[in-house]
Amino acid sequence: MKTRRTKPTWIWYYGDFEIHQHMLMGLQREERGNIVPAFWKLFDCNRLIRFTKKGHLEKDETIAVTMDGVGYVSINGLRQPVREGNRHLVKAGDYVLTVIVGNATGLPSVFVQGHTIISDETWSADSLAGDKSPVGCWNLDDPAVPPSKFSLPCKPVQPVGRMKVEQGELYDFGKETFSKLVIDGGEPGAVLRIYYGESREEALHKEKTVIRDCVTIQEPQHILPARAFRYVYVESEGEPGTLSGLYEYLPLEKRGAFQCPNETLNTIYDVSLYTLELCSRLFFLDGIKRDRWVWSGDAYQSYFLDYYSFFDQDIIKRTMLALRGKDPIPSHINTIVDYSFYWLISVWDYYHHTGDGEFVSQIYPRMKSLMEYCIGRGNKDGLIEGQGDWVFIDWADMEKDGALCAMQMLYCKALESMSQCAALLDFQEDQERYGNLASTVRGKILRLYWNEERGAFVTTCRDLQPSQQIRRHANLFAIIFGFASEEMAQRIKTSVILNEEVPPITTPYFKFYELEALCKMGEYRTVLAQMESYWGGMLEEGATTFWEEYDPTLTGVEQCAMYNQPFDKSFCHAWGASPIYLLGRYFLGVEPTKVGYAEFQVRPQLGGLASMRGTVPLPDGKSVTVQVEGARVQVTTDAEGGTLVLGESRIPIVPGQPLTVEG
Amino acid sequence: MKTRRTKPTWIWYYGDFEIHQHMLMGLQREERGNIVPAFWKLFDCNRLIRFTKKGHLEKDETIAVTMDGVGYVSINGLRQPVREGNRHLVKAGDYVLTVIVGNATGLPSVFVQGHTIISDETWSADSLAGDKSPVGCWNLDDPAVPPSKFSLPCKPVQPVGRMKVEQGELYDFGKETFSKLVIDGGEPGAVLRIYYGESREEALHKEKTVIRDCVTIQEPQHILPARAFRYVYVESEGEPGTLSGLYEYLPLEKRGAFQCPNETLNTIYDVSLYTLELCSRLFFLDGIKRDRWVWSGDAYQSYFLDYYSFFDQDIIKRTMLALRGKDPIPSHINTIVDYSFYWLISVWDYYHHTGDGEFVSQIYPRMKSLMEYCIGRGNKDGLIEGQGDWVFIDWADMEKDGALCAMQMLYCKALESMSQCAALLDFQEDQERYGNLASTVRGKILRLYWNEERGAFVTTCRDLQPSQQIRRHANLFAIIFGFASEEMAQRIKTSVILNEEVPPITTPYFKFYELEALCKMGEYRTVLAQMESYWGGMLEEGATTFWEEYDPTLTGVEQCAMYNQPFDKSFCHAWGASPIYLLGRYFLGVEPTKVGYAEFQVRPQLGGLASMRGTVPLPDGKSVTVQVEGARVQVTTDAEGGTLVLGESRIPIVPGQPLTVEG
Known part of the structure; x- marks a missing residue:
């Protein structure tokens, strides 16, 4: 159960903070001096909101109202005159309090402080459009800092190296960071040309360096906007001073852990976690250098990584609200068909992991309009x-x-997912409609795409005619999402997944699904081996965070290239962090078996490791720790509902009592 | 025919300038220190726009691109690197030029200056939502002043009186103005409490004064935001300095005129024109003190006043775009059912007066969605x-x-109106649909509401049961809009319009329709008499502009009250300016008989005056001047297509040749 706030917090029209901030992020991508805005429609928040609170007071109460914007306070239908400190008296008895706030450039929001009346989740909002919305809020609890002035915290980071190169100086911060560059003590009038690089080569290239800046020193200290880099190369006319960084981050608690005797795996886990941390800001971003955009397919994987590391629900909800935007729907999310579907699927996944039905209820109308948009774009065969x-x-x-x-x-x-969410909210008509549609589609998938002869799903159908091409993607989904029977799965394993003639996956993005499918088929050793070779390969190339794409056959600076540009590959891409999920979910073996971890199982798999120890976070700040040494398993948790599964045996785990089984 | 621009101008997504500025106006109404935002949904412009121009160049050409916002230039699909002055080379041959502009707080807009490539109406725009829109532009031709920085010009005005009153000083500016107050030479640190009044009493009341300000002198000169007032009362701690004004106005050419031997009528005409001028800004406003909002029913009348005074088409188009807002439609325009209908009706009226079919074509999709919204809200009987x-x-x-x-x-x-616009654009299906619906509704009106016994339309029907109430409103519309046959009209005249038992109209708003109906029935003398008594009555009360409401039975400060507040009546309300239209349309008798004045008639009516002389503007800067002295009529025009109608005779008017008829 959620505990109610006792202190006021800034409130806004549900989803508008996220939509507004997402718009701002859509306008900040830099590329060799250009700003490259997102190529989909950017929505913005509403400009005018009426906030409403109804209640009953035992005695008179004075409230102080702080708005971000212009407007007025109305009590029981009477507009209140201007009063000092915007303090108003609400009389004892039933009351209806409304605050009208317009904001021409930022987010209309309000902060109300009274004795019992406070701005919190119990208010409602509307945009004077016959709508009625819950309010949104987060942890913005300072009346002096409205949501429009929101910024993430920073902490200092220092370069680990500084050397003269060509006409300038190269700073090495030791690992990828996302920091505001701080220039101290530059000579007044000095002009600094600054090149940021995820690689040394990128920073030094200048012409093709993605992120760059030019500063004329006027103050003793300059602080530049936060950017992603490991290296910074500076050429200057005049004494440039010294550089350091301010690491800008979303405060997140690392609640997941994994350790084993294989140091490469340990490093893979740690670097994965740091990769995810860098890409976790207001929203889950794809990559921290470029695009710094929210991509639904990328975010879908980040949600799973989050469940097994920070278990931060707020960032998931913010990301989903930002991605979804507003009605009417102008295009698929990020303009990508599959990305709309990931979004829809992730709502039920979120509920399954967190038990947060309130979010499902709040977002259901936006789910439904997106689902109907997708259905409406089906071809003549559905x-x-x-x-x-x-x-x-x-x-x-x-x-x-x-x-x-x-x-x-x-x-x-x-x-x-739609049908399940509709069932949860008791929308029976929707539940049936989407459930029936799902069955129909499932039937078509098996009938049209399964090639019995070749033991695989083919890639596509044109006018109901299946193609002959076989690729990994659909076959991996068949296993992960349960479209393949046990028997089909075995055939897929041989004919596709372990078949080297089927072109290999080259992105960590789809490696996620490939390794998950292998885990589901019990191929733990293969998974560990692939992890070591693929992610270990990036480490050998010097990665301090995991990449957007990795082709082991490339060497040196070739690894920096993508999109026909020598340095446009992202070296810190959230979809590279999947080992967090795979190790927690399939090796430590922790999995919710009822909504919100009301019941969960622990089914550890060493996959050839001699031992391992790790922690997986659960809802409400709880967690489960699993330690395996050979045949000895110990599980500790503070949560109810756990079961240790070892082979055929299922042993209940008592909260607060370490359960030890010597196999 | 429209002439194409030869110089570049700022361009934006069609309608977005108006929607953005309308949002800003919706957040500026002041009321005793409060900001009172509009009580309908405020839309804002798109945040991210792609501007596109396709063409063919005979030789290479360099263009300079200025954006209001962030983004980049793309030529033939290739994003251009950052170049000095944002100057890019477009090579000879076919080209596709796109400029992507995002603006997080203002209007995304662009200004392109090349030799032959310039930003103008020939570009298109989209919001990356699968839409395709024309661009909007106006006269914003300075690349250094983007549309987001737009402001209206000002000129100095001086008070005509200044006197000590109580603890302060009262300034009288002689007549209503809309000006920025300028404070010169106040003592540093002096605190001025400033009360604006449309009346002396309002300025001096302080507690109930609608518009007020408080300034602490820090600079030799302070310039405050523009407000409406005739009087300003100032109390100060410390030497307040002296006050003057900067009149902020929309440049408009007064192209209509009316003069006759009756000086009261002449003053009524002049004061009407000044009232309209004050309420004409970016949009037609209702009143200049309060609300300073755009109301569709009020604006509908202003369009007619405009046709007979300034003939400024731009302000009409801006007003209609602002009122209409965006899809999906959240409510009727201004939340008022009738106001949606006036908006729809005004499109065809606009076309009829101006011949501007391009506007009809641009706005037709927004018409259609509004019409469908209205139809969708019909009751079970349609x-x-x-x-x-x-x-x-x-x-x-x-x-x-x-x-x-x-x-x-x-x-x-x-x-x-819908059916006619659809016909113009050759949308035959729409033409039929709306035409048929109109016939059906027309039939129901005559069948349900006409009370043959009482010779009048009744006010309402409940479940198809007509009420017994008779008021002027429907009966006036019946005559103006042609729902009454000649015979019915005569009965309405006796049983309603000239029947003192039917409650009189108390607003200049409906006086417009009442006097127009009387004109249509040939009751010119009655109209002049009513004009003299009703508008003349306001003049006798000291009006320098015409009012929102006028009840001749009230006296003195009672006249200032409305909405249960002693000073909340607007003393400068555009709907008070109808004599402009009535005198031009029915006394000078100028009326378009074919679209865009391709043909027009002049049918002067002295209505008992000994003589009159006046001018009515026509499209394309042309005009017609009518002079009548007793039976002698002279008409002069530079336009083709005119006919002088005197009784049964119809005499063609030759452009440039004064036509004189001695009756």
Whole structure:
């Protein structure tokens, strides 16, 4: 159960903080001096909001109202005159308090401090459009700092190296960071040309360096906007002073852990966690140098990483609200068909992990309009293909025309998520509609795409004619999302996953799904081996965070290139952090079996390791710690509902009592 | 025909400048220190726009691009690197030029200066939402002043009187103005409490004064935001200095004129024109002190006043775009059912007066969604009643429940306007749909509301049962909009309009329609008499502009009260300026008989005056001047298509040749 606030907090129209901040992020991507805005519609918050609170007072009470914007206070229908400190008297008895706030450039929001009347989740809001919305809030509790002035905290970081290179100086901060560069003691009038690099080569290239800046020293200290970098190269006319950084971050508690005798794996886990941390800001970003945008498919994976590391629900909710934007829907999320489906699927996943039904209820109307938008774009056979939309699936050489098998699988899962959420909220008509549609799509998937002869799902169908191409993607989804029977899964394993003739996955993004599928099929040793070679390969290349793409056959500066540019690959990309999830979910073996971890199981798998020890966070600040040494398993948790599963045996875990089993 | 620009101008997503500025106006109403935002949804402009221009160049050309916002330039699909002055080379041949502009707080807009490539109406725009829009522009031609920095010009005005009153000083500016108050030479640290009044009493009341300000002198000169006032009362601690004003205005050419031997009528005409001038800013406002909002029913009348005075098409188009806002439609325009219909009706009126079919084509999609919104809110009998909406019609004691007769008349006219616009644009299906609906509604009006016995339309129907109440409103519409046959009109004249038992109209707003109906029935003498007594009555009360409401039975300071507040009546309300229209349209008798004045008639009526002389503006800067002295009529015009109508005779008017007829 959620505890109610006792202190006031800034409140706004539900989702508007996220939509406004997402708009700002859509306008900040830098690329060689250009600002490159997002290429989808950017929504903004409402400009005028009426906040309403109804209640009953035992005795008179004075409230102080702080607004971010212009407007007035109304008590029981009477507009209040201007009073000092915007302090108003609410008389004992039933009351209706409304605050009208308009903000022409920022987020209309309000902070109300009384004895019992405070601005909190119990208010409602509307945009004078016949709508009625809950209010949104977070932890913005200082009346002097309204949400429009929100910023993340910073802490100092120092370079670990500084050396003369060519006509300038190269600073090395030792690892990737996202920091405001601080210039101290530059000579007044000195002009600094600053090149940021995720790699040394990028910082030194100048012409092709992605992020750059030019500063004329006027003050003893300059603080530049936060950017991602490990290296900074500076050329200057005049004495440039010295550089340091202010690391800008979202405060998150690291609640997940993993350790084993294999130091490479330990480093992979730690670097994964740091990669995720850098990409976790107001929202889950794809990469911290570029694009710094919120991409739904990327975010979908970050949610799982979050469940196994920070278990921060707020960032998931913020990310989902930002991605969804407003009605009417102008295009698929991020313009990508599959990304709309991931969004829909993630709502039920979120509920399953957290038990936060309030969020489902708040976001359901936005789910439904997106689902209907997707259904409305089906082809004549009720299958989903791009209608001029971006069909992504993966950066891979595969057929992308027609109705992709992987896409229908996501469509079916999205419909199932809708049906489940509708059931939760007792919307029976919706539950049936989406449930029936899901069954129909599921039937078509098996009938159309499964090639019995080759033991695999084919990539696409054109006018109901299956293609002959076989790729990993749909077959991985078949296993993960349960479209393949046990028997089909075994055939897929041989004919696709372990078949080297099927082109390999080249992105950590789809490695996530490939390794998950392998885990589901019990191939733990293979998974560990692939993790060591693929993620370990990046470490060997000097990675301090994991990458957007990794092709082990490339060497040196070749690794920096992507999108036909020598340095445009992102070296810190959240989808590179999947070991967090794989190790927690399949090796430590922790998994919710009822909504919100009301029941959960621990089914550890060493996968060839001699031992391991780790922690997985649960809702409400609880956690479970698993320690395995050979056949000895110990599980400790403060949560109810746990079961240790070892082979055929299922042993209840008592909260607060370490459970030890010697196998 | 429109002439194309030869110089570049700022361009934006069509309608967005108006929507953005309208939002700003919705947040500026002041009331005794409070800001009172509009009580309907405020839309804002898009935040991210792609501007596109396709063309062909004979030779290479360099363009300079100025944006209001962040973004980049793309030529033939290639994003251009940052270049000095944002100057880019477009090569000879076919080209596609796009400029992406994001603006987090203001209007995304762009100014492009090349040799042949310039930003103008030939560009298109989209908001990355699969939409395609024309661009909007006006006369904002200075690359250094983007649309977000737009402001109206000002000129100095001086008080005509200054006197000590109580503890302060009262300034009299001689007549209503809308000015920025300028404080010169106040003593540093002096605190000025400033009270603005449309009346002396309002300025001096302090507690109930609507607009007020408090300034602490820090600079030799302070310039305050523009406000409406005639009087300013100042109390100060410390030497307050002296006050003057900066009159902020929309540059408009007074192209209409009227003069006759009756000086009261002449003053009524001049004061009407000044009233309209004060209420004409970026948009037609209702009143210049309060609300300074754009109200569709008020604006509808202003359009007619404009056609007979300034003939400024831009302000009409801006006003209509601002009022309409965006889709999806959250409520009726200004939340008032009738105001949606006036908006729809005014599109065809605008086309009829101006011949500007381009505007109709640009705004048609927004018309259609509004019309469908209205149709969708019909009751089970296909009639319009408020569905929780505001049913206004007039400030009058009349039945407002059920399906009002006046409302069905507006509905029918709106459907007819839709059908006509659809026909113009060759949307045959729409033309038929709305035409058929209009016929149906017209039939219902005559069948349900006409009370043959009493010779009048009744006020309302409840569940198809006509009420017994008779008021002027529906009966006036019946005559103006042609729902009454000749015979019915004669009965209405006796049983309603000249029947003193039917409650009189008390607003200049509906006086507009009453006098127009009387004109249509040939009651010119009555109209002049009413004008003299009603508008003349306001002049006798000291009006320097015409009012929101006028009840001749009230005296002195009673006249200032409205809305249960002693000074909340607006003393400068555009709907008070109808004599401009009535004198031009029915006395000078100038009227377009074909679209855009391609043909027009002049049918002067002295209405008992000995003589009159006046001018009515026509499109394209042309005009017609009419001079009547007894039976002698002279008409002069530079436009083709005119006919002088005197009794049964119709005499063609040759442009440039004064036509004189001695009766």
